[in-house]
Amino acid sequence: MRAKSGAELIDRIVNASDAPTPAAGGNERLDPEQLALVKRMADATRKCAAELNLNPEVLATQKELRALARGERDLRALNGWRLAVSGHALLALAG
8 A cells, every 4th residue: 555645654654663573484593402392293293103104294283393392383283183293392401
């Protein structure tokens, strides 16, 4: 939507600053402890996937493992059949 005047543009800028800041989307850096946790969870995911002859990314992506290490729990890797197959183990590791 285009601003019709300079005043309208300024008003939009001022009001935009009141808008909620979008979530970082999981791009923030993990600390060394979280990185070690991601490695342990990735190892567990690879082991489980190998037993099922699956690609580990089918069970949990690296992005999901990083989110889990940051404390997020609303993840595909923790729902449905993935929860039963590998999600409980990931939760146990995550604490």
